Amino acid sequence: MKLLRQQIEAKTGAGSATLLPEEPEDMWHAYNLIQTTDQIRAKAIRRISKDMGAGAVTSQRIALDLTIAVTSTDFDLASNELHVAGRVVSENEHVKLGSHHTLDLELNRKFTLxxxxxxxxxAVGMLSEACNTSSRAEMWAVVMGEGMANICLITEHQTILRNRVEVAVPRKGKGHMEQHNKGLEKFHSTLLGTLQRDMEGAKRDAQTEKTVPLLLASAGFYAQAFLQFVKEHAVRSGNKFLQALVPSIVVAHSAGEHVHNLAEVLASPACTAKLSDAKFTRETALMDTFMKHMRLEDGRAAYGPREVERAVESGAVGRGGGVLLISNTLFRSHNLAERKRWVALVDRVKDVEGGEVRVLSSLHESGKRLEALGSVAAILTYPLEEMDEEEEDVANGVHANDEEMII
Amino acid sequence: MPPKAGFSRAKNVGYDDDDMYDDYSEEEYVGDGEGEGMSEEDKEQMVAGMVKVREALGSEYNKVKEVDIQDALWNYYYDVGKSVTFLKNKYAPKAPAPVKPKEVSRFDQAAGAADAKAPTSTGKHMLSCGTESRARTVSNLAMSGDGESIASLCEALRDELGAMSRKSPFTERTTRSQAPSCASDYTSARTKDFFWDVPWGNVPCSRLATITAQPAPYKGGLLGGSSKLAALAARRKQKQQEETAAKADVTTNGLTADKAVALLDRLHIRENPASAPIRDDTKPRYPKKRSDTPPPPEPATVDDEPIPEPQGIRIEFPNLRAKQPSMFGAILCGSPEEPRNPHIESALSNFPLPYANAKTFTDADPFSKPSPDDLVRQAQARSAGTTKAKTKTRGGTDGEKLAESVEKLVVETKVRSKNLNVVDEYRKCGLKRVANFVVIGHVDHGKSTLMGRLLYDLKVVDERSVDKLRQEAETIGKSSFALAWLMDQTPEERGRGVTVDIATVPFETEQTSFTILDAPGHRDFIPNMIAGVSQADFAVLVVDAQENSFQSGLKGQTKEHALIVRSMGIQRLIVAVNKMDTVSWSKERFDKARQATTAFFETASFSLKNITFIPCAGLSGDNVTKLVTDENAEWYSGPTFLEALEASEPKPRALERPLRLTINDVFRGSGQNPLSISGQIEAGTLQIGDVVLTLPSRETATVKAIELPDGSPADWAVAGQIPTLHLVDIDAVHLRLGDLLCAPTDPVRLVKSFTCKMLAFEHVMPQFVDVFRGKQQATGLITALASILNKNTGEVTRRKPRIVRPGEVARVRIELEGSAGLPLEVGGRIVLRDGGRTVGAGLLESYT
Structure with missing residues (x-):
C-alpha cells in the first residue's frame, strides 16, 4: 500500500490518509483499517435515474467521487475484494445526502480514509505496517497426506487456502496394488498440475520474476515422495518453471494434511531458517511459548479477556518478557466501546508497562489458535496464582482401579 | 424442341474410346430421331458409312437393321471397323434372343414396362446421375407426348449415363450384366399386357431405353431406407415368407413394392399436366430430392450378380405377377377415372405431390409398418443373436410399447433382494465366530513380522510366496523383513521397512474366522491406526522384549496406542512380548516388561483381568502357533499366541440395530463390479439388494453383491464381519474413505457441534483439534471447557477449568469446521488429535 498523503495530527489523531492499494494483500490491510463510522472517499460509479416527466425515466452511469460514512464492510478472502457500504455524507448534484452506497475498493485506485x-x-500502527513494503515474505505451502492436499499461499499477513486436492487412492490389499499405485500417481499429477497453475497464475499477477519458495509438509514421507515426483516430472517434461522451482522446495514434517497443521510446520527449524524474519514465524514462535507455559502450568500464561486484563492490571505484562498477543479481529469489532477497550489495553501494555504487543492476523494459524483462546492471551513476566475461578481440587482417581471409568 | 446435334455430339466425342459399348445393349437405340439433329456433313458420312458397313457385314448379316447400323456409326463416330464388330457381336450370338427362364421380378417388370411405354422413366433415372437439365427437357417432352424426340433425347442421356457409369466400376459391372436380360425382358410378351391400360403403352421395341440407375449413397431419404439396406431387409423378410408359405409362387412382398412405389411415384409428376406449373416453382428441389432418395433396388442387377456389398448377400425378388399391379404401376398408369380426393388436394395445394391423388397413396400409411431401417436393424440384431434389442417403431402408437420394453430392461438390471431375515439366517447357519483384532505397538517392535509368521505357520500363505519375498528382501539386504512383507505390500512400505496403512488379512482356525488389522506403529500414521482400531474386537499389543526398545516404546506409541485402544472401547488386550529370542528367552526380561506395562495399564484404567501376556518370537516363530522349543524357555507354560487369540471373546454384536458400516477402502473390484467398498459392519445386517445411504454425501446405493473377507460370495453379512460390497447406482465421487454407510430408514445425523466427555492425554485448552471417527476426520474447535469430571463417578469436580491436564476427564464442547459435519451418534467414540499428538479421546454425550 502506498501512502499518498497523510494529514494526521499527532496529538489528537484527527485527520485523514490517502492510500493507494497495490497488492491483493493491501485489501486485507484496508479491511483492518476501515472501521464503522469512518469516512471514506473514493471514486464510485453510480447509476443516476432522472425523471423526465410523464413517467419517463432515463438512467445513466456516472463516475463520481463519493464520501460515505461506513456502516459495514465485507471482505471476500478468496478474491481479495473489499466492499464498503455506507451513507453518503457529501452532497453533490447527482447523489443526495444520506443515500446509501457501496464502494468497491479496487487495486490501484486511491481512497481517502x-x-x-x-x-x-x-490504527496508526496498522497504517505504518500496511505501508511498509520492504518486508514481503511470501511462501507457497502444500500440506499433504495420501490422497489429500491443501495448497496455501502464506504471505506476511495471510494464509490463504488456494486449493484443495482430493484424489481417492485405493488402499493396499489383495491384488489392489496396481490400483493403489495408479491412484497415487494420479494424485501426484493432479496435485502438481493444480499447484503449478496456482503458482504460475500468482506469478503472472504479481509480475515478478522472483520464484516464491515452496514448502511441502506431510506426515510420514508423502511429501518426500511428492518431491521425488516433482523432480522427475521437471526433468522429464523440461518445464522451465518447475526446474526453477525445484531448488527452492523445502520439505517439512507436519502431523496431518490440514491447514491448521501448518502451525507446526511454520515453527519447524526447516522453516524458521528460511523465514526467520517473517512476521508469521515470529508469531508462531510466540504462540508456542505461550502454549509451553500453559502446559507447564507455571502461571505465566493467561488467556481470555478477563484473565488477560487482570494480568495487565497487576503489571504482569511488562518489561522483561511480557507479551500481549491480541488478534486483529478484536480491532475489527463494530462495537466502538469494545474496540476502545482493546486499544486502551494495548496502549497500556506498550506505553505504561513496557511490554511487547503483537497483533496477530486472524488469517494465520497463530491467529486462529489465539482466536480459539478468546482472541487475546498474554505471556507474563511472573506467575499469577489462583487464576482458576473455582479451584476446588477434589482428589482425582483415588479409587481408580475399583470401578469402571466413565469413559 | 429436339436437341441440337452439336450438343449431342459434343457429348459423344469424349466417349469414343469406350470399351463398354460392346457390352452395352444397343438395340433400344432409336435412329429415327437422329436425322433431325444431323448436319449435312453428318448425313453424308452416315450414308457412306452405311454402305461400307453393309459390305463388311456381308450377306449373313443382312438382317441387321439400317437403324442399328446408323446408330452404331453415329456412336462410333463413323468408324466403320468398330461399328461392324459391334454389329457382328450384337447379332451373331443372340439372334434368337431366348427369353430368360428366370422369373422376372415385379419391379423389373414395372420398370421394364414403364421403360417400354414411358420413356420419361429413363429420364427420371438419369436425372439421378446429374444430367438434370436434359432430363427436364425430357419431362417436358413427356408432357407434350412427342415420343420420338423423347427417344432421341433419351439416347443422348443414355450416352451420358454410360460415361458416368464408367467412372464407377461398380456401375459398369452392373450395367454390363444387366443389359442382356433387360434386352430380352423388355421385349417379352408377358410385360406387354401388364400395363395394358397405360395410355402411352405399346411403344415399339425400338424406342425402348434401359433404366440404369446409379445406386446413390444413402443420405436419409424422405421415406427412409437405403437401397442396400432395404434390399437386405426385403431379402430377409422374403426368406421368412418363403419358409412359412409353402407356395411356389411367393405372395407379395409388400415392402419391396411399397419401396419401389415410394421411389418411383414421383415419375408421375410428368404425366400430371395440372401440376406442371407448380412443379416449375419447385424445380430446384428435384436434384436434392433425388439425391436424398436412393433409387429403388436394382432387380435386374442382382438377378445375375449379387450387389457387391460386404455381407455378400444375394437379393431375390418375388414374382410380382402373383399380385395386383403395384402402386407404382397404378400411379404410373394413373387411371383417369380415379376420383380425386378434394381434401387431400386442398391440403397439398401449396405443395402438390403428383401422386397424392392416387387412392393407393392416400390410403397407404407409410408409417404404419416398421421403417426399412428398422427392419434392417431388426434383422441385424436377429442375426447377431441379440434378442433383447427391441424394434424401435416410429409413430406415437408404439410409444407405450417402447416405454414398456425399456421398463422391462430396467427391471432386469435391478438387483433383487431375497428379503432374507438375516438375523435368523445368521443363527441358523452356525457360522464360525467372527473376530477382528488390531495389532498395535511401537514402530519396529515386530507387529507385521509376528503377523506374517502367524499366517505362514497357519499355511494361509504358501511357502513359495514367502520364499520369493525372502529372496527379494535379501537382495536389498533386509532379509528379516520377509515375513513383514506379507503385510506391507506397497513399495514405500517395503523400501522403508515401515507399515504405513492398515493391512487387512483374514485367516481361520477351527473355531473362529479372524481378521488381522495390522496397524502402523509409526507416529505419523496414527490416523490409519485409529481406522483399524475402530474395526477391532480386541487388540494385540506387541512390545519389544529388549530393554532400550521397550522403553522408547513405552514413551512413544506403545503408550499412545494403548490409550487410543482403551478409549475406543476395547477392553480385551493381548500383550505379545516379542523378540524373546534376542534376549534368549530370559524370564527376567519378560517379567520386567510385564510389570512396566501393567503399571502403565493401571494408570490408564484398563481392567487387568482382560489382559494376557504372551512371550513369543515372531521371526523364529517360537510360541506363536507352536510351543517354544528353546531350552531357556522352560519357565513358560502358558498358552501360545494363537491359543490366546482363540481365547479372546469378540465384542457382542448389535445385529438388531440399524446398519452402520464405515468404508475402509474404495476400489474397482473387477470388470463386472466397477465400484466396490470394504469396511466393517459396526452394527446391523446387510443383504444383497439392500439400499444403503452414504454419509456425508447423502447418496443412496444398492448392494449388488457381497464378498466375505476370504473372497467367497455371500447373500448377507452381519455386524462384525468386514465384507466387500459391490455397489451399483452410485458414482465413485460420493464414496470416500471413512464415509459411513447406513440404513436409509434410520440414518445417522451429520453433527456439527456436540458435547462430549473427554479423557485428556495431553494438556487441553480451547484449541483446534482433529476429530477422528474411525477413518473419518474433521477439524474441530474446542470452544469451551465446561467442567472437569470425576473419573469414576462422573460428578463435576470443577467448573470452567482453564486447562485440562493429562489423565483428567472433562466435559468439553466441540464445534466442527466446514460444512459437512461428522456422522456421530450419542455414545459414539472419537479421538482428538493435534499437531501429531493424541490429545484426548471422547465419548459423545449430546449434540445439536
Whole structure:
C-alpha cells in the first residue's frame, strides 16, 4: 500500500490518509483499517435515474467521487475484494445526502480514509505496517497426506487456502496394488498440475520474476515422495518453471494434511531458517511459548479477556518478557466501546508497562489458535496464582482401579 | 424442341474410346430421331458409312437393321471397323434372343414396362446421375407426348449415363450384366399386357431405353431406407415368407413394392399436366430430392450378380405377377377415372405431390409398418443373436410399447433382494465366530513380522510366496523383513521397512474366522491406526522384549496406542512380548516388561483381568502357533499366541440395530463390479439388494453383491464381519474413505457441534483439534471447557477449568469446521488429535 498523503495530527489523531492499494494483500490491510463510522472517499460509479416527466425515466452511469460514512464492510478472502457500504455524507448534484452506497475498493485506485474519532495508536500502527513494503515474505505451502492436499499461499499477513486436492487412492490389499499405485500417481499429477497453475497464475499477477519458495509438509514421507515426483516430472517434461522451482522446495514434517497443521510446520527449524524474519514465524514462535507455559502450568500464561486484563492490571505484562498477543479481529469489532477497550489495553501494555504487543492476523494459524483462546492471551513476566475461578481440587482417581471409568 | 446435334455430339466425342459399348445393349437405340439433329456433313458420312458397313457385314448379316447400323456409326463416330464388330457381336450370338427362364421380378417388370411405354422413366433415372437439365427437357417432352424426340433425347442421356457409369466400376459391372436380360425382358410378351391400360403403352421395341440407375449413397431419404439396406431387409423378410408359405409362387412382398412405389411415384409428376406449373416453382428441389432418395433396388442387377456389398448377400425378388399391379404401376398408369380426393388436394395445394391423388397413396400409411431401417436393424440384431434389442417403431402408437420394453430392461438390471431375515439366517447357519483384532505397538517392535509368521505357520500363505519375498528382501539386504512383507505390500512400505496403512488379512482356525488389522506403529500414521482400531474386537499389543526398545516404546506409541485402544472401547488386550529370542528367552526380561506395562495399564484404567501376556518370537516363530522349543524357555507354560487369540471373546454384536458400516477402502473390484467398498459392519445386517445411504454425501446405493473377507460370495453379512460390497447406482465421487454407510430408514445425523466427555492425554485448552471417527476426520474447535469430571463417578469436580491436564476427564464442547459435519451418534467414540499428538479421546454425550 502506498501512502499518498497523510494529514494526521499527532496529538489528537484527527485527520485523514490517502492510500493507494497495490497488492491483493493491501485489501486485507484496508479491511483492518476501515472501521464503522469512518469516512471514506473514493471514486464510485453510480447509476443516476432522472425523471423526465410523464413517467419517463432515463438512467445513466456516472463516475463520481463519493464520501460515505461506513456502516459495514465485507471482505471476500478468496478474491481479495473489499466492499464498503455506507451513507453518503457529501452532497453533490447527482447523489443526495444520506443515500446509501457501496464502494468497491479496487487495486490501484486511491481512497481517502478519515477517522471521525481520530486515529488511535493501533490504527496508526496498522497504517505504518500496511505501508511498509520492504518486508514481503511470501511462501507457497502444500500440506499433504495420501490422497489429500491443501495448497496455501502464506504471505506476511495471510494464509490463504488456494486449493484443495482430493484424489481417492485405493488402499493396499489383495491384488489392489496396481490400483493403489495408479491412484497415487494420479494424485501426484493432479496435485502438481493444480499447484503449478496456482503458482504460475500468482506469478503472472504479481509480475515478478522472483520464484516464491515452496514448502511441502506431510506426515510420514508423502511429501518426500511428492518431491521425488516433482523432480522427475521437471526433468522429464523440461518445464522451465518447475526446474526453477525445484531448488527452492523445502520439505517439512507436519502431523496431518490440514491447514491448521501448518502451525507446526511454520515453527519447524526447516522453516524458521528460511523465514526467520517473517512476521508469521515470529508469531508462531510466540504462540508456542505461550502454549509451553500453559502446559507447564507455571502461571505465566493467561488467556481470555478477563484473565488477560487482570494480568495487565497487576503489571504482569511488562518489561522483561511480557507479551500481549491480541488478534486483529478484536480491532475489527463494530462495537466502538469494545474496540476502545482493546486499544486502551494495548496502549497500556506498550506505553505504561513496557511490554511487547503483537497483533496477530486472524488469517494465520497463530491467529486462529489465539482466536480459539478468546482472541487475546498474554505471556507474563511472573506467575499469577489462583487464576482458576473455582479451584476446588477434589482428589482425582483415588479409587481408580475399583470401578469402571466413565469413559 | 429436339436437341441440337452439336450438343449431342459434343457429348459423344469424349466417349469414343469406350470399351463398354460392346457390352452395352444397343438395340433400344432409336435412329429415327437422329436425322433431325444431323448436319449435312453428318448425313453424308452416315450414308457412306452405311454402305461400307453393309459390305463388311456381308450377306449373313443382312438382317441387321439400317437403324442399328446408323446408330452404331453415329456412336462410333463413323468408324466403320468398330461399328461392324459391334454389329457382328450384337447379332451373331443372340439372334434368337431366348427369353430368360428366370422369373422376372415385379419391379423389373414395372420398370421394364414403364421403360417400354414411358420413356420419361429413363429420364427420371438419369436425372439421378446429374444430367438434370436434359432430363427436364425430357419431362417436358413427356408432357407434350412427342415420343420420338423423347427417344432421341433419351439416347443422348443414355450416352451420358454410360460415361458416368464408367467412372464407377461398380456401375459398369452392373450395367454390363444387366443389359442382356433387360434386352430380352423388355421385349417379352408377358410385360406387354401388364400395363395394358397405360395410355402411352405399346411403344415399339425400338424406342425402348434401359433404366440404369446409379445406386446413390444413402443420405436419409424422405421415406427412409437405403437401397442396400432395404434390399437386405426385403431379402430377409422374403426368406421368412418363403419358409412359412409353402407356395411356389411367393405372395407379395409388400415392402419391396411399397419401396419401389415410394421411389418411383414421383415419375408421375410428368404425366400430371395440372401440376406442371407448380412443379416449375419447385424445380430446384428435384436434384436434392433425388439425391436424398436412393433409387429403388436394382432387380435386374442382382438377378445375375449379387450387389457387391460386404455381407455378400444375394437379393431375390418375388414374382410380382402373383399380385395386383403395384402402386407404382397404378400411379404410373394413373387411371383417369380415379376420383380425386378434394381434401387431400386442398391440403397439398401449396405443395402438390403428383401422386397424392392416387387412392393407393392416400390410403397407404407409410408409417404404419416398421421403417426399412428398422427392419434392417431388426434383422441385424436377429442375426447377431441379440434378442433383447427391441424394434424401435416410429409413430406415437408404439410409444407405450417402447416405454414398456425399456421398463422391462430396467427391471432386469435391478438387483433383487431375497428379503432374507438375516438375523435368523445368521443363527441358523452356525457360522464360525467372527473376530477382528488390531495389532498395535511401537514402530519396529515386530507387529507385521509376528503377523506374517502367524499366517505362514497357519499355511494361509504358501511357502513359495514367502520364499520369493525372502529372496527379494535379501537382495536389498533386509532379509528379516520377509515375513513383514506379507503385510506391507506397497513399495514405500517395503523400501522403508515401515507399515504405513492398515493391512487387512483374514485367516481361520477351527473355531473362529479372524481378521488381522495390522496397524502402523509409526507416529505419523496414527490416523490409519485409529481406522483399524475402530474395526477391532480386541487388540494385540506387541512390545519389544529388549530393554532400550521397550522403553522408547513405552514413551512413544506403545503408550499412545494403548490409550487410543482403551478409549475406543476395547477392553480385551493381548500383550505379545516379542523378540524373546534376542534376549534368549530370559524370564527376567519378560517379567520386567510385564510389570512396566501393567503399571502403565493401571494408570490408564484398563481392567487387568482382560489382559494376557504372551512371550513369543515372531521371526523364529517360537510360541506363536507352536510351543517354544528353546531350552531357556522352560519357565513358560502358558498358552501360545494363537491359543490366546482363540481365547479372546469378540465384542457382542448389535445385529438388531440399524446398519452402520464405515468404508475402509474404495476400489474397482473387477470388470463386472466397477465400484466396490470394504469396511466393517459396526452394527446391523446387510443383504444383497439392500439400499444403503452414504454419509456425508447423502447418496443412496444398492448392494449388488457381497464378498466375505476370504473372497467367497455371500447373500448377507452381519455386524462384525468386514465384507466387500459391490455397489451399483452410485458414482465413485460420493464414496470416500471413512464415509459411513447406513440404513436409509434410520440414518445417522451429520453433527456439527456436540458435547462430549473427554479423557485428556495431553494438556487441553480451547484449541483446534482433529476429530477422528474411525477413518473419518474433521477439524474441530474446542470452544469451551465446561467442567472437569470425576473419573469414576462422573460428578463435576470443577467448573470452567482453564486447562485440562493429562489423565483428567472433562466435559468439553466441540464445534466442527466446514460444512459437512461428522456422522456421530450419542455414545459414539472419537479421538482428538493435534499437531501429531493424541490429545484426548471422547465419548459423545449430546449434540445439536
Amino acid at each position: 478519515e477517522k471521525v474519532d481520530g486515529w488511535d495508536s493501533v
